[in-house]
Each structure stands twice: as structure tokens, then as C-alpha cells.
Amino acid sequence: MPRTIDWVDDRIEVVDQTVLPSVRVLALGTLDELVSAIRLLVVRGAPALGVAGALGVALAARGPGASEPELLAGAERLAQARPTAANLAWGVRQALAAWPHGPDAVLAAALRIRDEDIRSCRSIGAHGADLLRSLLPGRAALRLHTHCNAGALACVEWGTALGVVRSLHAAGGVDYVVVGETRPLLQGARITALELAEAGIRHRVVVDGAGPSIVAHGLVDAVLVGADRIAANGDVANKIGTYPLALAAARAGVPFLVAAPRSTVDLATPDGAAIVIEDRDADEVLVHQGRRVTPLGSTAWNPAFDVTPADLVTAVVTEDGIWRP
Numbered sequence: 224m225p226r227t228i229d230w231v232d233d234r235i236e237v238v239d240q241t242v243l244p245s246v247r248v249l250a251l252g253t254l255d256e257l258v259s260a261i262r263l264l265v266v267r268g269a270p271a272l273g274v275a276g277a278l279g280v281a282l283a284a285r286g287p288g289a290s291e292p293e294l295l296a297g298a299e300r301l302a303q304a305r306p307t308a309a310n311l312a313w314g315v316r317q318a319l320a321a322w323p324h325g326p327d328a329v330l331a332a333a334l335r336i337r338d339e340d341i342r343s344c345r346s347i348g349a350h351g352a353d354l355l356r357s358l359l360p361g362r363a364a365l366r367l368h369t370h371c372n373a374g375a376l377a378c379v380e381w382g383t384a385l386g387v388v389r390s391l392h393a394a395g396g397v398d399y400v401v402v403g404e405t406r407p408l409l410q411g412a413r414i415t416a417l418e419l420a421e422a423g424i425r426h427r428v429v430v431d432g433a434g435p436s437i438v439a440h441g442l443v444d445a446v447l448v449g450a451d452r453i454a455a456n457g458d459v460a461n462k463i464g465t466y467p468l469a470l471a472a473a474r475a476g477v478p479f480l481v482a483a484p485r486s487t488v489d490l491a492t493p494d495g496a497a498i499v500i501e502d503r504d505a506d507e508v509l510v511h512q513g514r515r516v517t518p519l520g521s522t523a524w525n526p527a528f529d530v531t532p533a534d535l536v537t538a539v540v541t542e543d544g545i546w547r548p
Contacts (some may be wrong), residue, residue, distance in 0.1 A: 224238070224246065224375065224376070224418075224421065225238060225246075225248055226238075226379050226380060227266075227268070227271050227375065227376050227377070227378060227379055227380070228266060228271050228274050228275055228278070228337070228379060229337070229379070230278055230281070230330070230333070230334060230337070231250070232250075233252075233285065234250045234251060234252045234282075235250070235251040235252075235257060235275070235278050235279070235282060236248055236249070236250050236251075237249050237251060237260060237265060237266050237275075238376060239265050240264055240265055240266065240267050240268075240376065240410075240414065241263065241264060241265055243376070243413050243414050243417060244413055244414075244416075244417045249265065251282075252282075253282070253286075254279055254282060254283045254286075254297045254300075254301060257275065257278075257279045257282065257301065258279075258300060258301055258304045261275060261301075261304040261305055261311070262304050262305065264408065267372075267377065267410070268372065268373070268376065268377020268378060268449075269308045269309070269310040269311075269377065269449065269450065269451045269452075269483065269484075269487050270310055270340050270343075270344070270377060270378040270379070270383065270483075270484055270486075270487075271340075271376075271377055271378055271379065272305065272308045272310050272311040272314070273310030273311060273313055273314035273336065273340070273484075273486055274314060274333070274336055274337050274340055274379055275311065275314065276301060276302065276310070276311045276312065276313070276314030276315040276317075276318070277314035277315065277317055277318040277332065277333035277336040277337070278314075278318075278333045278337070279297075279298075279301045279315070279318075280294070280297075280298050280301070280314075280315055280318035280319055280322075280329055280333065281318055281326070281329045281330040281332075281333040283297045283298065283301075284318075284322060284326040284329040284330070285326045285329075285330065289326070291322070294319075294322065295319075298315050298319055301315055302315040302316075305501060306499045306501055307451050307452055307460055307498065307499055307500060307501045307527065307528050308451040308452065309451065309452040309453075309486065309487050309488075309489040309492075310451075310484070310486050310487055313486045314333075314336055314486075317332060317333075317336055318332050318333045318336070320332070337379055340378055340379045340380075340484070341378075341379050341380050341381065342542070343484045343485075343541075343542035344378050344379075344380065344381040344382055344383060344386045344484070344542075345381055345386065346542035346543075347383050347386050347387065347482050347483075347484065347540055347541060347542050348381060348382075348386035348387050348389055348390035349390055350540050350541075350542070350544055350545060351384075351386070351387030351390065351447070351480060351482050351540040352387055352390040352391045352394070352396065354480065354538060354540060354545055355387070355391065355396075355445055355447075355478070355480070356396070358445070358478050358537070359444055359445065359478070362444060363395075363396070364395065364396055364397055364398035365391065365396060365397055365398060365444045365445060366398045366399055366400075366401070366442060366443050366444045367388060367391075367397065367399075367400045367401070367443065367444065367445055367446075367447050368400070368401040368403070368434060368437065368438060368443040368445070368446045368447070368468065369384055369385065369388070369400060369401070369402060369403070369411070369415060369446070369447050369448060370402075370403040370405060370411060370431075370434065370446075370448050370461070370462060370464055370465050370468055371403070371405045371410045371411055371415070371448070371449065371461065371462035371464075371465075372385075372405070372410040372411060372414040372415045372418070372449075373385055373386075373415075373448060373449025373482065373483075374386070374414070374415055374418040375418060376414050376417075376418060377414075377449065382418070383449045383482040383483055383484065384447045384448050384449045384480075384481075384482040385415065385418055385419075386482065387447055387480075387482050387540065388400060388419075388424065388447065389422060389424075392422065392423075392424050397424055397425075398425070399424075399425040399426055399427065400419055400424055400425070400426040400427075401426070401427055401429055401434070401437055401442070401443060402415045402416050402419065402426050402427065402428045402429070403428075403429060403430075403431050403434045403464055403468070404428055404429065404430055404431060405431060405462055405464060406431050406463070406464065406508075407503075407507040407508050407525065408507065410462065411428065412428050416428050431464040434464070434467065434468050434471070435467045435468060435470065435471035436471075438468065438471040438472055438474075438475050438477065439471055439474065439475055441475070443472075443475075443477060444477060444478075445472075445477055445478040445479070445480060446468050446469070446471075446472045446477065446478070446479045446480070447480045447482065448461050448462075448465055448468070448479075448480070448481055448482070449461060449481070449482055449483055450481050450482075450483040450487050450539075451487070451528060452487060452489050452492065452498055453481070453483060453487050453488045453489065453539060454489060454492040454493060454494045454495050454497065454498060454533075455488075455489070455490045455491075455492060455493050455494070456493060456494045456495075456533050456548065457533030457536055457539065457546075457548020458494050458495030458498070458530055458531065458532055458533050458548075459481050459495075459530065459531045459533070459536060459539075460495065460498045460500070460528045460529070460530050460531075461481070461528060461529070461531065462527070462528060462529075463526055463527060463528055463529050464529070465528075465529055465531055466529040466530065466531045469531040469532075469535040469536070470535065472535070472537075473535050478537040478538070479531075479535060479536055479537050480536075480537055480538055480539075480540060481531075481536055481538070481539045481540065482539075482540045482541075483539065483540075483541060484541060484542055485541045485542060485543055487541075488539075488541070488546075495530035495531075495532060496530075498528075498530055500526050500527070500528050500529075500530075501526070501527040501528060502524070502525060502526055502527070503525045503526075503527050504525065505522060505523040505524075505525050507525055508523040508524075508525050509521060509522075509523050533548035534548075536548050
């Protein structure tokens, strides 16, 4: 699998997440193309969005006749392409800070963010694997439940929550992984399952509504997810369907871990109530493969994320170590 996102020949290359498990790489040469790709989920995953934000600023800064007002306006449009993910705006800000030193400095800053994502994911994987071994002593191979996709395809390489799974698997520490299919766009069934299959990790896909029951029946040792934004108090925004898994884990007495880079922790957001939840097109629920599956009079709510309160989170794993909200 190629890198999820990279800088190649003065363009941004991305793996098109909308057609997975088929693999298609797209070259994005303008800021408009990148913004559209982010909104359509061609590029997705909080860490990958952080890199996309930085590379997008570099792309705009290197455009012919780029002026500061145009760059700032484009950067704001890019940062707002998906409002819930903290990393997107963070990546934009990091790259913009280099603008006074010229376009080459902006690109250098963006490439540092890309390379740091790779290093941080490896650290998250190691810290998370160590934590699970300490929380679940005496269990040689763990049964894990994950939701949405927090793997290599949500980052540049390796992954956050799936980075922990990969680290455990490398040491023979994974029995199987339960994968929530993740409605409405099936990021779990299409993307996480693909990554686990390529890594040779045994897994089962379950419908989202079955996840809490799977946990309740004692079939899972820990729940492990990523995050799109973590508030200052430890409340966590992640793909819709995460909160019920956290409730089930608390009831069953199994650890609920969140794995994310420190750039996902937003100290300017005091708690989960202050997190803007993206509301996506209702047709993602009402229509399947171009065919309406609900009556014409039906409408839909389609929140992309939910918020898990900090008191349900056993620990947050970042590249810096373990944080217990």
C-alpha cells in the first residue's frame, strides 16, 4: 500500500479513500482540488488531515503569484473543510507560521509534519501495546474491538489505534480484532478490515449495533479507538458509534483506550459540549448505491461523530506516553 498522503513532483498524492478496498492514487495540484477531496472523504483520518492541511498551505504558497491575503483566505477555507477534526486546522496553522520565510520554508514545515506523523504513530503503537499488557496481565493474545479506521490509511503510515494493534501483533499478542463496520460509509468494513487482512491479523466485521453486545458477552478484552478531537478535560470526539462502545466497555469492566497524536488534543476546547459535530448529507443514510432505500417522506440525521465523556476513557495514548483523563 502506498503512503496515504505524500508530496510528489510539486503535487499532493493521496490514496482515494472512497474506492477502497480498490486502490487508486490521485494527484491534487490545486487547493480547490484538495478542499473538495477532504469534503468528499477522499482524504480522511485525523492525522492524515493534519498533514493535508500543512501540504495544502505549501501547495497554495508555491502557486504562481501567491499573495498573503490570498494565502490566508485559502488557508481558512482549507481549515474549515471538516470542522470536527482538530488536526486539519492545526496542520494549516503550523505551515502558515513559516510563510514569512517564503514558500520553500512552508514546504519544509509541511514535510516535517509528514515525517513526524510517521514517528509519532510508531511511538503511539509502542506505548499502547505496553499499556494493554500492563492492564491485562497474564493474557498472551488479546481480543480487541475497534471502530472506524485509525490505521495507516488514516495517517501517513502505521496508524494510531491500529498502530497499537500492529505493535501487539508483531509480538504475537493479538488473538483477533472485532471491527465495527462504521455507518454510513463503512470505514471499518472497507478500510480497517483491508489493513488487518494485509497484515495477516485475524478479524471479524460486525454491524455497528452489534458492537456493545459483543463487548457485553465477554468476547472482547479491550476497546481501542482513535479520535478526531480531544477536549482539554479529556472528552473525545470520534466517529459516530464510539460512545455506545464506551458505555458497553464501562459496564463490562474492560479498558477503553483512545490512541491519537498530541495534535488531536485541543486545549482551546474545554469539553465535549464545545466540539462542533459535523452533520453530513442525509443521502448518505437515505440512499445506497444510487438507490433510495427509505420512503420519499423520510428524512435523516447524519452526525459524523459522537462525544465520549472523559470518565468513560481509561486512558489516552499519545506519542508522549499515557494520559489518564
